Amino acid sequence: MFPGMGPSGYADLGKFIVTDPRARQLRRAADRVLGYHLMDLYRAAGPDYSEYSQVAFLITCLALADRAGHGLAADPVAVAGPSFGGKVALAYCGVLPFAETVLLTVRLARCEEEYFRSEHRDVVTQSVARTPEPVLREVLDGMTERHEWHDISCRIDEDFHMVSMREPNLDRFLRDVRAAGGLPLYAMRPPMHSPAFGALRRKAEDEVLGDLPLAAPRMPIVADHDGAEVVTPGDVRRMLLDGIVRAVHWPRTVRTLRALGVTQICVSGPDSLFSRVRCTTDNFDVIPVSPRTALRPVPAP
Amino acid sequence: MWDEQFEALVRSHLPFLPPGGELAPDLDMRQFGLDSLGVVDLLVSLENTYGIRLTDEVLSMDTFETPAVLWQALAEIQDAAV
Numbered sequence: 355m356f357p358g359m360g361p362s363g364y365a366d367l368g369k370f371i372v373t374d375p376r377a378r379q380l381r382r383a384a385d386r387v388l389g390y391h392l393m394d395l396y397r398a399a400g401p402d403y404s405e406y407s408q409v410a411f412l413i414t415c416l417a418l419a420d421r422a423g424h425g426l427a428a429d430p431v432a433v434a435g436p437s438f439g440g441k442v443a444l445a446y447c448g449v450l451p452f453a454e455t456v457l458l459t460v461r462l463a464r465c466e467e468e469y470f471r472s473e474h475r476d477v478v479t480q481s482v483a484r485t486p487e488p489v490l491r492e493v494l495d496g497m498t499e500r501h502e503w504h505d506i507s508c509r510i511d512e513d514f515h516m517v518s519m520r521e522p523n524l525d526r527f528l529r530d531v532r533a534a535g536g537l538p539l540y541a542m543r544p545p546m547h548s549p550a551f552g553a554l555r556r557k558a559e560d561e562v563l564g565d566l567p568l569a570a571p572r573m574p575i576v577a578d579h580d581g582a583e584v585v586t587p588g589d590v591r592r593m594l595l596d597g598i599v600r601a602v603h604w605p606r607t608v609r610t611l612r613a614l615g616v617t618q619i620c621v622s623g624p625d626s627l628f629s630r631v632r633c634t635t636d637n638f639d640v641i642p643v644s645p646r647t648a649l650r651p652v653p654a655p
Numbered sequence: 656m657w658d659e660q661f662e663a664l665v666r667s668h669l670p671f672l673p674p675g676g677e678l679a680p681d682l683d684m685r686q687f688g689l690d691s692l693g694v695v696d697l698l699v700s701l702e703n704t705y706g707i708r709l710t711d712e713v714l715s716m717d718t719f720e721t722p723a724v725l726w727q728a729l730a731e732i733q734d735a736a737v
Contacts, residue, residue, distance in 0.1 A: 483695045514695075532714040537698060539691045539716065626690045 356415045356439030356446070357625030358602070362407045364397045366624060367414045370645035377417035380452060384409055387453040388460065403544075405463040408438070412459055414645060415442040415623035416452070422620045422643040432614050433571070434607050436578040436628050437508075437546070440597060447571035449590050454566075461562045469554045470544040479507050479518045479545040480527065485536035486513040493530045497523065507547040508602040511631040516602075518545045547579075547601050555598045563594055574614070581606030583614075605633050612637055657726040660704055665722055668697045680723035694719045701725075707732050 371377045372393065384392050388409070396406040419442075435443035441462075445455035482490070490506075494517070497504045502523045508516035519527060528538045545551075568587040575584040577593045579600040584593050611619070619638040621629040629640050662678060670688035672678065689697065694716060702708055709718075709732065718728050 481691070483691070484698075532711050535708065535710055535714070537695060537714045539694070626692055630692045 355433070355619050355621050355629065356419070356435040356442035357621060357623045357628055358437035358439055359403065359408065359411050360624070360626065361402055362411050362414075362624065363400060363402070364393075364410075367410050367645055368393065368397065370417075370649060371410060371413055374417050374421075374648065376420045377413050380413045380417055383453055384413060384456045387456050403463075405460045405467075408441075408459050408463050409456055411438065411623070412442055412445070412455065415439070416445055418643045418645070418648060419446055419620075419622035421648060422622050422641070426620060426641075428618075430573060430620070432574045432576055432583075432611060432616060434576045434578070434611060434619075436602050436604055436607065437597070439623070440575070440578060440593060442623070443571070443575045444568075444590070447573060447575055449568050449571050449575075449587070450566075458562065458566065462558060465558050465562055466544065466546075466554065469551075469557055473553065474545065474550065476521045477518055477545045477548075477550075478521050478524060479516050479542040479547075480524060481508075481510075481514070481516045481539040481542070482531050483514050483537045483539055485515060485531060485534065487515075489513075489534050489536065490515055490517070490531075493527065493534060493536075496530060497527065502526075503550070505548040505550060506601050507545060508604075510602075510604050510627060511633045512605065514631055516542070516547075518548045518550070547597065547599070549599050551598050555595050558598060559595055563591060566591075576607050576610045576614075578602045578604065578607055581608075581610035583610065604628055604631070608633050608637055657722065661701075661722075661726060661729070664697065664700050664704060665725070668693045668700075678722055680726075681721050684719060684721060684725075689719060691716075701729060705729060705733065707736065 371381055381392055392406060392409055396410050399406045433443045433447055441455065441459050444450045445452045450458060494504055502519065504517055504519040506515055507518045531538055568590050570586055571584065571590065577584050579596060579602055584590055617639060618641065619629065620641045620643060622643050624644050628634060629642060634640060666672060666678060668689055669684060672687045697719065698709060713728050719725055
């Protein structure tokens, strides 16, 4: 599994990328295709979702998967990549060569940045824990009555969601969630995964993904929004485009993985979310492979 | 000052605090590894241990900033329940 991306600054991933041999190799390949020195610009960027952070995250996850592959008792049977992890899955599964995946990542990042510079500038995505869907539904029904636009952008667990809304409505939403016993965590900007972003889906299709040649994945990728098995190039294209306008539904992905007989998940990348929620830990033996675990000194024999 | 249960629970959610390290009242718990899911887990553990339920403005990441702030919030809820 390749995790969704959180804010990833140089302090989080820089040390791993400059020390891990496979990551260094990937970084050199990325420099060649990007035409700039990734680490120089990454170091200067903030802990956000810049194109540099995204490529650094991609490199980190792939290098960690390489490490993980050497230590696993069995070959993986499927790949899951919620949200950003879907892009990492492309390179891992041979849908695109690494260099092309870097270009795709950067082009999509620029496409999104350009879009959100003028559209939905006041939309945020707020994560809330301890809010089972019926509880959240009541809060959202209140918003509907007040004619406040909202979308569930991510179902991470049965009681853990991300909701997109206009920023002026956020305070009232937070108050209602707390009154219902829920715990608001953090707000993300820019938002993602909402039917409201149909124009961004079209832009991404026209400018980035439309005629990009994709290969069939060498193993099924389990789509993050409906849990479908993605096996053809057409499926992959749809998964990437639909990911812009459809909510992530992690419990559905979990159900498909279980149906495929998966009992163990190797999480290649820094993750503090998908691999730790109950619907993951109740269903799988989770093996985290993160920069932190990778950089830990190995005790002398 | 907080009790031993609180100390043990909070410590168990701070993976970067060395075993012998001091749990100072103003320790920035985020810096010592208390992330979002850690907060959720710690919240549930505290509620189960003290038989309380946190609601409204206490349910905020700010409540979990330092041990002192968190203990103060718990103490107020316990006082209100007496």
